[in-house]
Amino acid sequence: MLWFLIAAGIGIIIIFFLYYNRFVVLENRIDNSLSQINVQLKRRADLIPNLIKTVKGFVKHEKSAIKAVTDARKALISAGSLEKKVKANEKLESALKTIFAIAEGYPDLKANQNFLELQRELSATEDKIAYARQYYNDSILNYNNLCRAFPGAFFAKLYGKKQKEYLKIAESEKKNVKVEF
Amino acid sequence: MKEYKREDFRDQINKNKWKSFLLMIMIFIVFVLFGYVISQAFDPGYFFIIMIFAIIFSISYILISYYNSDKIALASVGAKKASREHHKQFYDVVEGLTLASGLPMPKLYVMPSPQINAFASGRNPENSVICVTEGALKKLDKNELEGVIAHELSHIANYDIRYMTLAAVMVGMISIVSQIFLRSLWFRGRGDDRSKAIFILIGIILAILAPIVVYLVQLAISRKREFAADASAVKFTRYPPGLIRALKKIKEENQPENKVNKAVAPLFFANPFKELSSTHPPIEKRISILQRM
Numbered sequence: 001m002l003w004f005l006i007a008a009g010i011g012i013i014i015i016f017f018l019y020y021n022r023f024v025v026l027e028n029r030i031d032n033s034l035s036q037i038n039v040q041l042k043r044r045a046d047l048i049p050n051l052i053k054t055v056k057g058f059v060k061h062e063k064s065a066i067k068a069v070t071d072a073r074k075a076l077i078s079a080g081s082l083e084k085k086v087k088a089n090e091k092l093e094s095a096l097k098t099i100f101a102i103a104e105g106y107p108d109l110k111a112n113q114n115f116l117e118l119q120r121e122l123s124a125t126e127d128k129i130a131y132a133r134q135y136y137n138d139s140i141l142n143y144n145n146l147c148r149a150f151p152g153a154f155f156a157k158l159y160g161k162k163q164k165e166y167l168k169i170a171e172s173e174k175k176n177v178k179v180e181f
Numbered sequence: 182m183k184e185y186k187r188e189d190f191r192d193q194i195n196k197n198k199w200k201s202f203l204l205m206i207m208i209f210i211v212f213v214l215f216g217y218v219i220s221q222a223f224d225p226g227y228f229f230i231i232m233i234f235a236i237i238f239s240i241s242y243i244l245i246s247y248y249n250s251d252k253i254a255l256a257s258v259g260a261k262k263a264s265r266e267h268h269k270q271f272y273d274v275v276e277g278l279t280l281a282s283g284l285p286m287p288k289l290y291v292m293p294s295p296q297i298n299a300f301a302s303g304r305n306p307e308n309s310v311i312c313v314t315e316g317a318l319k320k321l322d323k324n325e326l327e328g329v330i331a332h333e334l335s336h337i338a339n340y341d342i343r344y345m346t347l348a349a350v351m352v353g354m355i356s357i358v359s360q361i362f363l364r365s366l367w368f369r370g371r372g373d374d375r376s377k378a379i380f381i382l383i384g385i386i387l388a389i390l391a392p393i394v395v396y397l398v399q400l401a402i403s404r405k406r407e408f409a410a411d412a413s414a415v416k417f418t419r420y421p422p423g424l425i426r427a428l429k430k431i432k433e434e435n436q437p438e439n440k441v442n443k444a445v446a447p448l449f450f451a452n453p454f455k456e457l458s459s460t461h462p463p464i465e466k467r468i469s470i471l472q473r474m
Contacts, residue, residue, distance in 0.1 A: 029283065036280055124273040131281035134419065139283075 019155040026143040030164065033136040034082065040132055041076065041085055044092070044125045048073045051118045055099060058109035062102050068095040086167065089129065096122060133167055140164045193409065197340035201347050205243050208351050212239035222381055243351075250346040251302040251310050254445050255290055260312045263289040271318055274327050275311065275334075281417045282334050287311045296435045297321060297427070300448040301333035302346045309337045320434065321427055328414060328424030329450055335413035341406050349445045404462045411467055412474075421471045428471075432464045 052066060059066070072092035079085040100119065103109050110116075144163045146152040156162075216235025220228045246253065265272055271289060279286050287301070290312035297317045303309035311333050313326075321329065336342050415421050431451045446453050452461040 033283065040280075120269065120273075124277065127273070127277045128280050131277045131417075135281050135283050 016155070019152065020159060022146060022152075023143075023155070023159060023161050026139065026146060027161075029139045030136065030143060033132060033139050036132040037082070037129060037136060038085070040125055040128045041089055044089070044122065044129065045073050045076050047118060047122055047125065048092075051096075051099070051115075051122065054112060054115050054118060055103070055109065058106050058112070059102060062099075065095070065098045065102055069099055071095075082167065086133070093126065137166050140166055193339045193341075197344045201340075201344045204344065204347055204351065205247070208243055209239045212236075212242065246347065246350045247304060250304065250350045251308070251342075253350050254300070254302045254346055254448060255292075255310060255312060257445055258292045258294075258312070260290040260292040263291045268318060270323060270326065271313065274323065274330050278327065278331050278334055278417055282331075282338060284334055284338055285309075287334075287337060289313075291315055291318065296453070297329075297431045297451070298435070298453060299329050299333055299450040300445075301336045301342050302448060303337065304343050304346075305340065306337050309342060311337075320430060324418075324420060324423035325427035325430065326423075327418050327420070328427045331414035331417040332410045332424065332450060334417060335410040336406070338413065339406075339409065341410065345406070345448055349448055407462050407467065408470060411471060415471065415474050421474045425468055425471050428464050428468050 048069060052070060055066065069092065072088060072095045076085060076088035076092055079088045103115070147156040147161055147163045213232070213235050216231050216238075220231035263271055268289070268291060271291075275289060276286065284306050287303070287306075287309040288311075290310055292312055292314050294314040295316040296314055297320055299311065299313040299317055301309060301311045311330065313329070317326065317329060336345070411424060414424055418424070428451070435451065437453070447461070449461075451464065
């Protein structure tokens, strides 16, 4: 009987540890996916100056479109919170679309190897941002499920874990990402 | 055929690890049995020496194939490392999808073949490879390639790669070994003695059965795995049409492959051979399930 109680006690302690670790793992995963989003956003911002330089060499009269891109890039770099960064990135994305649309009218630019390479890289980073955001939300979903379902809810209360907010993505935007230039 | 039942990721991973372990045990037993049969059939006096040799051989065989199964599979199809410069889209797509799936970056390989196909291999996500055919890179557009790669990445995430590659490599070897055993029996063992004849008979039966049995096990599982991998591929890309279009292209354009070893066929995204349709579920079925997602 005594042994049984000891075994049961150890079992319960292990369960407490396991749940604690589960929370830690899921929280780390959220943090990690968040940093992945930031890495990709930064990569994107780093590509822009090169693009502007290349485009300026060919396109003289579209100053406002170019300015829109540089402004959006500045906003992206200076944005503090993730929400703001994502918003700035959306602006940058639409400004870039205008640039690429303008480029259609300049055969020399369109054939420029450097430009093509940048275009490919930018669309690849845009895909990566979308995927990183998706994974971020998936990780939050897993975490929130653990927080809400029983017995996770009990442990969540015990360890003071609260549900986290999703990063909001307009669903239509995901489709835009799939468009190839 | 029953449709794929929803299963937790972690259940699948545990199952695959457990199955890989059982497979290794099974291979061990088969080898030791072979050793036993051989020693009884030829000269019982060498029983201990042959058994010790069989045990050492089977352990090293298992360890070598466990750590090198991916290299063996890659070598058997003549794959080369993909270069970041020549296969930019391949790298872009895989990098994007590793972000979507939270997996580490696998090593990328390209195999020379005009067919559209791909496979993943390795012992765990940290030591994994993805290999696609030149044909797949040429004929598939970005969304289609994403579908195929996402399918392979889910094999990696599920630890399907460990079990499937181990099965392919180990079974492939067994078929060779048992062939050699059979051949040597035909020359030597014309029965003088009754017990000898019986052991030779057992030896023959073993040699015939062993690869077939393990192969059948492998076939039975790989069908379900493909549906599961299609489902999680969609979870990664959130875009079923890409995978559907890739499957349709494969159905229309692929010719039967002749360079691929039959033992590694179940690893592939789509069946490389026409006649061995049982290694993969029919493409129509996969498409119709994807269309309902």
